[in-house]
Structures are given as C-alpha cells and as structure tokens.
Amino acid sequence: MKHFEYFSTLLPRLVGEKEGAIAPEIVPSAAFGYTSAQEAEAIFAGEADKPLYARMGNPTGGKLERVLAKMESGAGAVVASSGMGAIAMVLAAFCERGDRVLCIGGFFGGTYALMNETMPRFGVEGVFRDVDDFEGIEEALQEGVKLVLTESVGNPNLKLPDIRRIAALCDDFETLFVVDNTLTPLIVQPLKQGADLVVYSTTKIISGHSAALGGAVVFRALKEGKEKLQSNRYAALHGLLEKGRGALGAILKKRAMRDLGMSANAFASFLTLLGVETLPLRTKRVNESVEKIAAMLHDAKVKVRHPSLEAHEHHLRYEALYPDGCGPLLTIECDTKERAFRFLNGVKLLIQTANVGDNRTLGLHMASTIYRDFEEIDKKILGITDGLVRISIGLESPVVLAEEMIEAWQALR
Numbered sequence: 001m002k003h004f005e006y007f008s009t010l011l012p013r014l015v016g017e018k019e020g021a022i023a024p025e026i027v028p029s030a031a032f033g034y035t036s037a038q039e040a041e042a043i044f045a046g047e048a049d050k051p052l053y054a055r056m057g058n059p060t061g062g063k064l065e066r067v068l069a070k071m072e073s074g075a076g077a078v079v080a081s082s083g084m085g086a087i088a089m090v091l092a093a094f095c096e097r098g099d100r101v102l103c104i105g106g107f108f109g110g111t112y113a114l115m116n117e118t119m120p121r122f123g124v125e126g127v128f129r130d131v132d133d134f135e136g137i138e139e140a141l142q143e144g145v146k147l148v149l150t151e152s153v154g155n156p157n158l159k160l161p162d163i164r165r166i167a168a169l170c171d172d173f174e175t176l177f178v179v180d181n182t183l184t185p186l187i188v189q190p191l192k193q194g195a196d197l198v199v200y201s202t203t204k205i206i207s208g209h210s211a212a213l214g215g216a217v218v219f220r221a222l223k224e225g226k227e228k229l230q231s232n233r234y235a236a237l238h239g240l241l242e243k244g245r246g247a248l249g250a251i252l253k254k255r256a257m258r259d260l261g262m263s264a265n266a267f268a269s270f271l272t273l274l275g276v277e278t279l280p281l282r283t284k285r286v287n288e289s290v291e292k293i294a295a296m297l298h299d300a301k302v303k304v305r306h307p308s309l310e311a312h313e314h315h316l317r318y319e320a321l322y323p324d325g326c327g328p329l330l331t332i333e334c335d336t337k338e339r340a341f342r343f344l345n346g347v348k349l350l351i352q353t354a355n356v357g358d359n360r361t362l363g364l365h366m367a368s369t370i371y372r373d374f375e376e377i378d379k380k381i382l383g384i385t386d387g388l389v390r391i392s393i394g395l396e397s398p399v400v401l402a403e404e405m406i407e408a409w410q411a412l413r
C-alpha cells in the first residue's frame with residue numbers, strides 16, 4: 001500500500017497552488033488574445049505554450065492534463081468531453097479506412113458498440129479476442145492491426161488481462177497498445193507496464209462524485225531509440241513525429257480534437273481536479289471494501305463473482321498482478337431477470353443507475369438496460385446473462401452493504 005501514501009502526498013499538492021488562489025482556477029473563456037502577430041504565429045506553430053482557442057484546450061483542462069500525466073508517469077495528457085470522447089479521439093487520431101483494431105477482453109457497452117457498429121461505418125473494423133486467447137491475439141497482430149485496445153478489468157465480466165504480456169506482444173509487432181484504465185486508476189499503471197496510451201472516463205472514479213462528465217488520454221514520451229511509430233504501419237503520422245517527446249499529444253490534438261471537437265470544458269475539468277485530490281484515499285477504501293464484501297457475500301452463499309474469490313478464473317492473476325485490487329465492481333448472478341429485479345429493489349442503500357465508480361454504491365441489471373439492444377451472440381461474448389446484476393461499491397460501510405445485500409438475497413427464496 002506504499003504507493004497510496006505516495007499518491008496521497010503527491011496529488012493534493014499537484015492540484016493545489018502554494019501561492020494565491022489555492023484551488024484550481026476555472027478559466028471558462030472560449031477564446032484567448034495574443035500579445036502580437038508574432039506570438040499568434042508561435043502559438044499556432046506549437047512553439048509558445050499559451051492557449052490558442054478552447055477547442056484545442058483551456059488552462060483549467062491544461063492543469064488537469066499535467067496532473068494526470070504525472071499521476072500516470074506519462075509525457076502528457078489530453079482531456080476530453082467524456083470517456084467515449086477520449087476513446088474516439090484515439091481511434092480518429094491513429095486509424096484510417098481499412099484499418100483493423102484488435103479489441104481484447106470484454107468491453108464497456110459504449111466501447112463495444114463503437115467498435116462493433118460505428119467505426120465499421122467509417123471503414124475501421126474491430127477484431128475481438130478473449131483476454132486468454134494469446135494464440136488468437138498473436139495471429140491478429142501477425143495479420144496486421146493499427147491499435148490494440150483492452151480494459152484493465154472487464155466491465156462487467158471482471159476478466160483481468162495480463163497487461164505486460166500483451167504489451168510485449170504489441171512491441172514485437174510494432175503495434176500501439178491502448179489500455180482503458182477507467183476502473184483502476186493508481187492501482188494499475190499501464191504506461192509502466194508497457195502500454196503506449198491510457199484512456200480514462202474521468203466521469204467515474206477520478207471525479208468520483210457523479211458531478212462531471214469527462215475523459216482523458218495519457219500518453220508516453222516518444223522514444224529516442226527504437227520507436228514503433230517509425231514503422232511503415234504509421235507512415236501517415238511520420239510528419240508529426242518531429243514534435244519529439246510530446247508527439248503523441250500533437251497527433252491526438254491535430255488529427256482528432258481539432259476537427260472533431262471532443263474538448264473538455266473548464267468547469268468539468270475543475271470538478272475533476274477536486275476529485276483527483278482525494279482519489280488515493282477513495283481508491284484504497286473502495287478496493288479494500290470490495291474484497292471484504294465479496295468474501296462476506298461468498299460466505300453467505302450469494303452467487304457473487306469477483307477475482308479475489310478462488311472460484312474466479314483469474315484469481316491467480318489477481319493475486320499476482322493486481323495486489324491492490326481491480327476496482328469497484330463485483331457482479332451477482334441472480335439466475336433470472338425477475339430475481340435480479342427483486343434483489344436490486346431489495347437493497348435499500350443501492351442507487352440504481354448506469355454509472356460506476358461513484359462515492360455511493362450503485363447497481364444495475366445488465367440485460368434489461370445497457371445491453372438491451374445487443375444480439376444474443378454479443379451478450380454471450382460479453383458474459384451478459386438474464387440474471388446478471390452489476391454492483392459498484394462506494395464509500396459506505398462495507399459491513400452494512402454486505403449485510404443488506406445478504407438480506408435481499410435471502411429474501412429471494
């Protein structure tokens with residue numbers, strides 16, 4: 001737990017200022033004046049570090065970008081209007097017609113629909129493989145993909161990828177590796193494990209308060225030696241590699257945000273910065289609570305699924321690679337929709353909503369909500385059954401939560 005202490009010191013101090021206004025400044029201006037024609041030219045050339053126009057970023061978002069880059073040990077970050085905006089930014093910046101994107105594991109509904117329905121309309125195809133299908137992963141890489149995308153923990157299937165192993169394969173095949181780390185900020189550090197880009201829905205845990213929609217892409221520095229972006233696969237980007245260390249940021253802004261406008265607004269970035277201050281405390285609390293609740297539910301014979309339990313197929317991977325937990329989610333298999341509804345309606349503390357990673361405990365029946373329009377085959381791939389309930393644990397007492405859930409479960413009989 002040493003790094004929670006590290007982050008508990010680092011993050012509040014990064015967010016606050018030592019002089020003048022301590023809390024971050026909200027700069028809502030859409031446009032910014034330049035002191036001279038020369039300065040305007042320098043700003044547009046990327047040589048002067050001053051705001052250009054809010055679609056390309058504003059000072060409050062810029063502050064959040066610096067904090068997130070530091071938190072992730074990245075070279076920089078680009079904040080976005082939402083998590084989907086961040087993922088769309090990555091796809092638009094790096095992909096073109098005819099490209100394939102290798103999607104490993106189960107995916108958040110929006111990302112799955114984006115890769116399965118929307119991107120194909122623009123000629124970019126998603127190729128789906130299970131987290132353990134290393135043969136299939138290698139085969140797809142061999143055939144050639146532009147990006148590899150995975151989630152640090154499957155939502156809601158809770159499968160855990162071996163990020164280092166996938167990253168090593170991506171390096172072998174000179175392919176960019178993107179990890180959606182929305183559910184595991186601080187406890188998983190994808191850039192340190194070999195990923196090239198990390199995407200976040202900051203709406204969830206980083207903000208934590210269900211008060212600000214937002215997203216972010218954090219990127220690594222361009223390498224001075226062997227750099228996979230120099231391969232022919234990324235020929236379209238070679239002009240922007242001249243930007244040096246922060247080239248990935250320039251690629252994201254110039255090839256996606258400038259023209260598609262998924263830019264963050266200053267007030268959302270301000271609220272997100274407030275969330276960042278307490279992120280280490282909240283993360284530690286929630287991850288400890290999830291394990292405790294999963295164990296209590298398991299002991300009470302509730303059909304609970306979580307990698308901390310021995311019955312989970314990735315229990316060993318959890319113990320080896322996820323020492324601080326894998327985020328706020330656990331699922332409960334109620335077998336039928338009718339029982340799932342009765343269970344959800346029976347847990348008084350639970351707020352029924354489509355969000356996750358809130359300070360309050362949230363729950364939702366999967367098949368009748370987020371996945372209602374999905375084909376049977378897609379639901380099977382994603383592990384969505386008729387009785388599946390997803391729970392996102394908040395800051396409340398884990399014992400009280402577990403007791404309430406056990407009571408609601410026992411009332412089903």
Ligand SMILES: *Cc1c(COP(=O)(O)O)cnc(C)c1O
Nearest residue numbers: 082083084085108182201203214
């Ligand atoms: C919610 C979520 C997203 C999308 O984020 P929004 O901020 O809602 O657009 C992407 N990935 C994961 C894992 C999520 O949970």
